[in-house]
Amino acid sequence: MATSVERSPESGEDAYSTIRGELKQYSFQTEPVPRLHHLDPRVEALMRAEKPVVITDTNLVKSAFHWDADYLSSNIGSAKQTVYSSYKNKFLYYDDKKLPQFPDLQLATKHEEMTFKEFTEKVKNHKKGDKIYYLQQALNDSVGKSLVLDFIKFNWSWATEQQKKYKWGALTSNLLLVGMDGVITPAHYDEQQNFFAQIGGFKRFLLFDPSMFECLYPYPVYHPHDRQSQVDFDNPDHERFPNFRNLYGQEAIVGPGDVLYLPIYWWHQVESVPNHGMTVSVNFWYKSGTEEKIVYPLKPQQKVAMMRNIEKMVTSAINNHEEVPHLLKTMVLGRYT
Ligand SMILES: O=C(O)CCC(=O)C(=O)O
Numbered sequence: 148m149a150t151s152v153e154r155s156p157e158s159g160e161d162a163y164s165t166i167r168g169e170l171k172q173y174s175f176q177t178e179p180v181p182r183l184h185h186l187d188p189r190v191e192a193l194m195r196a197e198k199p200v201v202i203t204d205t206n207l208v209k210s211a212f213h214w215d216a217d218y219l220s221s222n223i224g225s226a227k228q229t230v231y232s233s234y235k236n237k238f239l240y241y242d243d244k245k246l247p248q249f250p251d252l253q254l255a256t257k258h259e260e261m262t263f264k265e266f267t268e269k270v271k272n273h274k275k276g277d278k279i280y281y282l283q284q285a286l287n288d289s290v291g292k293s294l295v296l297d298f299i300k301f302n303w304s305w306a307t308e309q310q311k312k313y314k315w316g317a318l319t320s321n322l323l324l325v326g327m328d329g330v331i332t333p334a335h336y337d338e339q340q341n342f343f344a345q346i347g348g349f350k351r352f353l354l355f356d357p358s359m360f361e362c363l364y365p366y367p368v369y370h371p372h373d374r375q376s377q378v379d380f381d382n383p384d385h386e387r388f389p390n391f392r393n394l395y396g397q398e399a400i401v402g403p404g405d406v407l408y409l410p411i412y413w414w415h416q417v418e419s420v421p422n423h424g425m426t427v428s429v430n431f432w433y434k435s436g437t438e439e440k441i442v443y444p445l446k447p448q449q450k451v452a453m454m455r456n457i458e459k460m461v462t463s464a465i466n467n468h469e470e471v472p473h474l475l476k477t478m479v480l481g482r483y484t
Pocket residue numbers: 324331332337341343350415417418428430
């Protein structure tokens with residue numbers, strides 16, 4: 148991946164080029180996500196166009212650079228945290244609320260509640276073949292005082308300036324992610340704008356624009372894996388998912404101090420780079436702003452939102468998700484095809 152990487156004081160250019168040489172290859176092509184200083188005018192151009200960019204030197208979470216496992220263990224408090232566990236390194240997300248409809252669904256990932264100390268013990272004692280753990284907990288007011296102070300010192304003025312400039316809605320949450328070496332969040336999209344701030348270790352992002360919906364075959368909206376791709380990137384089933392061959396995207400490596408702007412509805416697979424230790428990240432999820440005026444043709448992300456609404460409406464009106472495919476096929480096959 149040929150990208151101009153600026154020297155970042157916390158990690159150094161060397162780490163990025165070493166990592167780039169070690170990454171596993173997939174069947175699709177990617178281009179590098181631009182990596183730019185926060186004052187570079189190209190940042191604004193990319194963000195206005197809702198395109199991803201790695202923004203350097205924002206100091207967004209500088210006050211949290213000491214958030215390693217030991218510090219978090221001693222200071223996050225004794226509240227139970229949301230931790231996912233799995234024997235495989237892929238942590239496919241599922242929506243608990245949609246599980247009751249799918250009693251037979253086999254989930255490789257289990258949701259466990261434990262204190263941060265318990266989590267760190269599991270990480271420290273991990274041996275090959277043991278379960279892998281990935282903590283994903285929204286920062287809330289249960290955290291200890293020193294964490295609250297670090298949180299208050301995030302560069303909120305920068306964040307709020309961006310929120311206003313791009314007319315985003317409210318900040319909904321900050322998810323803290325602490326992952327063991329090599330954990331993967333498989334390809335999915337979210338319905339919020341995201342500043343993804345890296346604190347410790349390195350993550351690789353594979354990114355695909357919203358028009359790639361056709362190549363990534365998300366699960367149905369009513370399914371617990373809604374918004375997640377059904378395609379296994381390591382072993383794609385080309386017969387079931389023929390358009391996967393047409394997939395291409397962008398990729399970025401984020402290290403300590405980097406902030407990735409991850410636009411709403413963009414697909415992303417996130418991988419904690421293997422053999423570079425545990426990763427610590429905090430994201431900033433914002434509601435999208437309201438469009439002032441609809442402009443045609445609609446953008447791919449607006450079409451995705453529209454398709455979601457149609458799927459939701461049909462599923463809810465028919466009141467039995469098993470009838471949805473037949474109904475949609477009857478509408479389309481031989482008529483619109
Ligand atoms: O870092 C990860 O593993 C997943 C993060 C993610 O999907 C997000 O912030 O939207």
